[in-house]
Amino acid sequence: MSCHRPEDAGRSSTSTGCSCHFPPSGVPRPATGRVGWLCTYTPEELLLAAGMQGVRLSGDFANEDRAKACYSSTICPYLRAALGAALGEACGPLAGVVVANACDGLRRLADVWAHYVPDTFVYLLDVPRSSDEAAVRYFAGALQGLRRYLEEYGGRAISDDALWEAIALQNGVRRALVALAECRRQGAFREPARAFYEIVWRSVTEPREAFARWLEGELAGDRFASRHLVGRRPNTSADGPRVVLSGNILTPLDYPVLDLLEESGAYVAADDLCTGERHFRQEVEEGKDGDPLAALARRYLGRTPCSRMANAAERADSLLETCREAEAGGVVYVSQKFCDAFLYDFPYFKARLAADGLRVMLLELDASQGSLGQARTRLQAFLEML
Amino acid sequence: MSAFDLLRTALLGPWGPKLLPQTLRLELLRLRFDGSFTWKAQKQLVEAAMRLSLRAYSGPEPAVLTSLFTPSELIHGLGMVPFGLESAGGMTASLDIAGHTLALADEGWLPSDACSILRSALGGARAGLLPRPVALACTTTLCDSTPKAFAEAARHLGGAPVFVLDVPYEGGDAAVEYLAGQLRSLASQLERLGGRLDPARLASAIRESNEARSYLVKINALRRQHPGLLSAADAAVFLYPTSLLLGSRDGTALYRAFYEELLAAARQRTPDDSAGLRVLWLHLLPYYPHHLLDHLTNAGATVVFEEMNEVYWEPLDPQQPFASLARKCINTLWNGPLSNRIAAIRRLASEHRIDGAVHFSHWGCRQSTGALPVVAAALQADGVPLLVLDGDCVDARSYSDGQYRTRLEGFVEMLESRRR
Numbered sequence: 001m002s003c004h005r006p007e008d009a010g011r012s013s014t015s016t017g018c019s020c021h022f023p024p025s026g027v028p029r030p031a032t033g034r035v036g037w038l039c040t041y042t043p044e045e046l047l048l049a050a051g052m053q054g055v056r057l058s059g060d061f062a063n064e065d066r067a068k069a070c071y072s073s074t075i076c077p078y079l080r081a082a083l084g085a086a087l088g089e090a091c092g093p094l095a096g097v098v099v100a101n102a103c104d105g106l107r108r109l110a111d112v113w114a115h116y117v118p119d120t121f122v123y124l125l126d127v128p129r130s131s132d133e134a135a136v137r138y139f140a141g142a143l144q145g146l147r148r149y150l151e152e153y154g155g156r157a158i159s160d161d162a163l164w165e166a167i168a169l170q171n172g173v174r175r176a177l178v179a180l181a182e183c184r185r186q187g188a189f190r191e192p193a194r195a196f197y198e199i200v201w202r203s204v205t206e207p208r209e210a211f212a213r214w215l216e217g218e219l220a221g222d223r224f225a226s227r228h229l230v231g232r233r234p235n236t237s238a239d240g241p242r243v244v245l246s247g248n249i250l251t252p253l254d255y256p257v258l259d260l261l262e263e264s265g266a267y268v269a270a271d272d273l274c275t276g277e278r279h280f281r282q283e284v285e286e287g288k289d290g291d292p293l294a295a296l297a298r299r300y301l302g303r304t305p306c307s308r309m310a311n312a313a314e315r316a317d318s319l320l321e322t323c324r325e326a327e328a329g330g331v332v333y334v335s336q337k338f339c340d341a342f343l344y345d346f347p348y349f350k351a352r353l354a355a356d357g358l359r360v361m362l363l364e365l366d367a368s369q370g371s372l373g374q375a376r377t378r379l380q381a382f383l384e385m386l
Numbered sequence: 387m388s389a390f391d392l393l394r395t396a397l398l399g400p401w402g403p404k405l406l407p408q409t410l411r412l413e414l415l416r417l418r419f420d421g422s423f424t425w426k427a428q429k430q431l432v433e434a435a436m437r438l439s440l441r442a443y444s445g446p447e448p449a450v451l452t453s454l455f456t457p458s459e460l461i462h463g464l465g466m467v468p469f470g471l472e473s474a475g476g477m478t479a480s481l482d483i484a485g486h487t488l489a490l491a492d493e494g495w496l497p498s499d500a501c502s503i504l505r506s507a508l509g510g511a512r513a514g515l516l517p518r519p520v521a522l523a524c525t526t527t528l529c530d531s532t533p534k535a536f537a538e539a540a541r542h543l544g545g546a547p548v549f550v551l552d553v554p555y556e557g558g559d560a561a562v563e564y565l566a567g568q569l570r571s572l573a574s575q576l577e578r579l580g581g582r583l584d585p586a587r588l589a590s591a592i593r594e595s596n597e598a599r600s601y602l603v604k605i606n607a608l609r610r611q612h613p614g615l616l617s618a619a620d621a622a623v624f625l626y627p628t629s630l631l632l633g634s635r636d637g638t639a640l641y642r643a644f645y646e647e648l649l650a651a652a653r654q655r656t657p658d659d660s661a662g663l664r665v666l667w668l669h670l671l672p673y674y675p676h677h678l679l680d681h682l683t684n685a686g687a688t689v690v691f692e693e694m695n696e697v698y699w700e701p702l703d704p705q706q707p708f709a710s711l712a713r714k715c716i717n718t719l720w721n722g723p724l725s726n727r728i729a730a731i732r733r734l735a736s737e738h739r740i741d742g743a744v745h746f747s748h749w750g751c752r753q754s755t756g757a758l759p760v761v762a763a764a765l766q767a768d769g770v771p772l773l774v775l776d777g778d779c780v781d782a783r784s785y786s787d788g789q790y791r792t793r794l795e796g797f798v799e800m801l802e803s804r805r806r
Contacts, residue, residue, distance in 0.1 A: 008654075070759045074499065075752050100557050104530050108756025111724035115760045122398040124723065126555045128534070128564075129526055135552065308530060312537060338752070343497035344534030350495065362495075 004367060014266065033154075034093060038082060038109070039100040040306065041127045043143060043296050045284070049158045050164035051149040051355045052095065056204035056249045056275075060085035067259040068118045077366045078249050078336050083109060086117045096153070101343060104306050110249040114162035123149055129309050131301040139297040147293070156255070163292035166315030167284045170213060173203055176215040177280040183219075185270050185326045193268045199278060210255040217315060238267055244323050245271040246349070248342045254365050255308045256268035257334065260372060270326035271335050272319045273334070278304050295300040315345070316352045323358055329386040332379075337366045359385055398486055402585060403514035407443040410436050424620060427471075427643035434636040435626055435650040442469040442517040451516050451539060452630070453524035453532050455718055455797040456551065457711040458571060459702070461523075461634030463591035464581030469517055470632050472526070475507035479673035487513060488781060496538065501750040502780040503673075504535040511542040518544050520579040523572060525551040527721050529753045540772035549575060553715050556722045565712035573708075589704035591633035592711075596701045598632055601641035603697050604771060610691065610737055612652050613664055618689035619679055622671045625694055663687035663801050666734055668745040669754045670694065678746070678775070681791045687796035690738045693719075696730055724757050728764045735770050741752075741801045742771045746795075750777045771804070775795040 033052040037044070044342050047054040059081020067084035070236055085091040097117075099110040102125055114122040126142045128135035159249050177200060183189045184196055186203050203211055243266045250257065252275055263269060282303040302319045305311060323331065335342040343364075350360045361382040363375055396405050405499045414436050422427040442449040450461050452468040461468040478484040487509030492498060494512055494793040496505050501603075510516055516539070524536040533550045540548045542803030551570050554561035610615055642730070665682060667689045672678070679689060698719050702710040719727045735743065743765060747755040774794065776782040 070757075072752065072756045075756050076751070104752035104756060107555075108752065111757040115757075115763065126561075127552065129552045134564060134567050138554070138560060141560045175778070203785065231626060236760065245797055251418075307534075312534075338499055340497060340500045340752070341530040341534055341751075343500065344538065346497075348538070363564035 016215075018291065034095060036082075036086070036091060036094045036097040037100070038079065038097075039102040039106055041100040041102050041281045041300055042098050042125065043146075044204070044208075045163060045166040045170050045292075045296060045302055046143065046146055047098070047149060048160070048169060049162040049254075050111075050147075050154050051156065052154065053207055054204070055091070055094070056201070057082040057085060057091050057097070058169070058201075059203075060088055060090035061252045061253070062090065063088035071109065074269055075108065076103070077338070078251055078338050079105045081251070081253060083117075086113065086120075086158075094120050096123065098123045098125055100124075101126045102306070103339070105113055105338070121153060128301060130311075131305075133310070135301055136294065136297045138293070140293045141303055143293045143296055160292050161288075161294075164286065164288050167286060167292060167295065169208055169334065170288065171283045173198060173208060173212045173215070174220055174280040174283050176212065177203060178277075179219050179279050180215070181270065181281075187238055187267070189270070190216045193262045194255040196268070197255060197275065198252075200279070201252060237367055240265040240267045241330065241383050242267050242269040242325055242326060242328045243383075243386070244269060244319070244328040244331050245273055245274055245334055246319050247330050248339055249274050249335065250335055250365075251275065255376070256257055256336075256372060257363065257365065260379060261332065264376065264383055266332070266379070266383055269328050270322050272304070272315070272322055274306060277322075278306065288308070294381045308367070309343045312345050312348055316349055320353065320358075321348065321352070323356075328358070330361065330382065332361050332363055334363045337364045391475055394482055397481065397515065406515065407440060410440045410443065410480065414440070414541035418535040424617075425644065425647050425729045427640055427647050428620060428623070430640045430643050431623060431627060436633075437636070438467060438630060439469065440609070441515075442519070444765060449732050451511070451519040451522040451536070451543070451546075451575065453528070453536065454611055454625075454629045454718075455525040455527040455553070455715055456523050456635075457633075457715060458630050459571070459591045459595045459707070460569060460588070460711060461576075462594070462633035463707070464573060464576050464583060465587065466520075466576060466581045470630050471507045471516075471522075472503050472627075473630065474510055474516055475503035475505070476528055476673040476763050478510055480677040480780065482674065483783075484723070484780045484782065488517075493782040494538075499750055500531050501529065501748065502778050503748070504531050505782045508538055508542075511539045514542075516543060516546050520734065521547050521549060521576060521741065522783055523549040523551065523576070525553050525715060527553045529686065529720060529751070533752075534535045547579075551715070553721060556714045557713065558745070561716055562709055562712045563714060566678060567710040568712055569708045588707050592704040592707050593700045594634060594638045595632040596704075597697070597740055598627075598638045598641045599697060599701060601645040602628070602695075604645050605641070606691070606695065608645070608648050608770060612655055612689040613662070613738070614688045615648060615652055615655070617679070618667050618671065618692055621692055621695055625670075628695075637772050641664055663742070663805070664690045664738060664800060665801075666690065666731070666738060667692040668731065668743055669751070670746055670748055672746070672777065672782070672785065674780070674785070676785060676790075677787055678794065679805040682744075682798065685795045687741070687746075687798045687801065689736055690740065693731060693734065696734060698730065719758045720753060724760055728761055731761065732764065735765070735768065740770060742773065742797065744763075744773045744775060744797070746779070747774055747776050747777065749781075749784065771797070771800060 034055050035047050036053045036055050036057045038057055039088050044054040063084035066087045067080045071080055071083050110122050110124045125146055128139050151158050184385040245268055261369050333346055346362055353360050417433055447465055447467045449467045449469050452470055454472050458468045478487045483798045488507045490509035491505040522536045522540050524532050528532055536548050540546055543590045551568050556562055573583050627637050647805055663686055665687050699714040719730050765772045
């Protein structure tokens with residue numbers, strides 16, 4: 001049982017402004033090195049360097065009712081489904097969860113998780129909303145807080161060398177995923193649309209070294225697409241209207257939306273998603289003489305921003321560039337329902353993209369995909385305009 | 387057609403934006419002869435709010451559009467005028483024009499499931515009903531919507547620059563230093579936009595805030611000793627001065643006036659240990675006319691305190707204005723882990739010896755309602771029942787008086803049976 005129950009409140013607050021909530025003393029710690037995370041602002045490198053396996057959490061509808069009983073029903077469906085998975089143990093044994101302080105849903109999830117999910121730690125990592133030097137310094141301090149916590153929890157020091165090794169490993173994964181994304185932009189990725197995201201999802205859930213080796217092998221020789229078509233249906237829309245997906249999160253629960261896009265004739269040429277290219281596009285600058293935490297802070301705050309960061313214009317500029325590079329005629333703006341940050345940005349993005357002759361369609365996701373029929377009709381009408 | 391209907395119609399017409407300052411002037415004149423207030427200080431508060439709003443519309447000082455936790459001390463200390471975006475949203479409900487402003491927000495594709503307080507204010511911005519500020523300055527404290535709403539508001543307010551104060555989740559030296567640096571930078575930026583950064587003046591604003599705070603603390607102590615001395619309906623308006631008038635002479639004067647008036651009234655009463663059922667109100671009350679408190683009173687319960695009126699911050703240091711304002715921003719109960727808020731609710735529950743609590747869950751407020759079952763569990767562990775009323779603080783169409791009445795009466799009956 002986590003000690004973040006109200007009666008246990010007040011234990012722990014580091015000088016860096018981060019929340020850490022230890023399981024209460026006397027509770028045996030699970031013999032697993034798996035640590036859950038949810039937001040792309042979570043530095044996986046720290047978990048790797050601590051000898052833990054970071055697992056991006058997906059969701060489970062089997063426990064929807066249990067999740068609704070302890071978490072608002074008017075909050076991010078992805079996070080609710082992830083909580084459901086944790087309550088039902090569908091996500092497997094976890095030592096704990098690192099929650100980035102990135103949105104209202106995550107903040108409240110940390111509160112609920114600490115109260116209702118037994119025997120796991122909850123670490124809330126503060127993440128600034130700007131990328132200036134003061135923010136980088138502050139975030140580097142917050143990362144130091146997480147490092148200390150993981151050291152205490154895991155009972156082993158996290159050296160700078162271990163951090164640089166983890167950074168190199170993750171950079172390698174990023175480079176391979178970027179190569180895959182380029183393959184998709186060029187139209188050479190002729191697998192079903194969801195296959196791309198299944199690979200990206202594997203990159204955040206499987207042991208990293210093995211995954212990195214596998215992906216590098218698959219990409220060698222420029223034969224990725226043909227090798228993977230064996231036994232699977234090809235992407236039927238590879239020559240259809242090219243679209244870019246922009247928005248927040250597509251988890252495996254949302255992949256029916258990708259099937260729908262493909263069935264409607266759209267080719268997803270690129271994306272601007274927390275679970276897509278925005279997650280892996282920028283590397284951490286490697287330089288063993290420097291401070292690895294500062295390098296991490298600079299990369300995570302400086303990469304293409306999510307909507308929760310202060311500057312929407314920067315993300316819009318980046319999206320326009322992506323559309324140009326991918327030769328896309330339109331953008332499908334996908335957002336989890338109740339995600340205020342992304343939904344507030346939509347009218348601004350719509351206007352900015354329209355000024356460049358790009359058409360935009362909003363698709364709200366509720367994870368249960370109960371309204372896919374309506375979405376199909378709207379999507380078909382949208383694609384006819386491209 | 388009543389004068390109120392006339393005002394409403396005029397505001398919604400094409401001349402509404404130009405009529406607003408004139409309307410405020412007329413209203414200030416009318417207020418001089420208005421004897422309908424329960425407390426004289428209440429009238430003083432309304433007059434102060436109207437004067438502040440009028441200055442935002444008509445000058446001469448530059449106006450800054452602020453959010454609930456933007457430190458008003460800093461804005462007053464710079465010789466500028468704060469105008470609250472959330473207050474504007476609440477005002478649309480009070481003036482019964484929220485239906486119109488929310489429709490305007492919908493036309494602009496603003497998310498229909500997000501907080502209607504901000505959406506309605508943004509509808510007002512689209513209608514030209516907000517003053518033209520030289521800048522917008524908000525904090526990230528409350529919710530994800532706030533900085534987004536400020537960016538959207540700026541697009542309808544002449545493109546004034548938006549400054550977002552990134553408030554760390556919890557305290558500590560690094561967090562205070564990070565936010566204090568941002569406050570210093572904000573002060574410098576606002577100085578370029580017409581503010582006057584004079585350390586003596588800023589220190590004076592801090593002292594004003596401290597004095598107002600001391601009266602608010604005394605008011606709350608009186609309310610503990612005399613439950614029902616100040617009704618929840620009357621106390622709900624404190625949210626305006628605590629967000630916009632702290633740091634100003636008006637703010638200090640009205641809290642002093644409230645305290646002195648309440649003290650005089652309290653001297654006429656004996657400390658109340660009667661057996662009346664005591665209720666703590668959590669989160670907000672609707673801004674439109676409603677009968678929630680009447681239903682409680684009629685059923686035999688009294689709201690003895692509101693969570694929103696808790697003084698959560700320590701006195702500020704005039705010698706270190708930025709650091710102490712940073713601490714105040716970080717330490718609000720609406721920032722940081724829920725355990726902070728729960729600890730405060732428990733303290734209030736104990737201090738006011740409450741029998742139960744009512745939480746009005748404003749639709750779209752992920753911050754206050756996201757983890758409400760954890761609050762309920764904590765109160766349950768203390769033996770305090772919690773009634774959760776789902777509703778909307780601005781959109782009166784969601785208000786169903788009969789249903790609320792049934793639930794409130796049932797709740798009070800349950801509290802009574804527990805007491806027996």
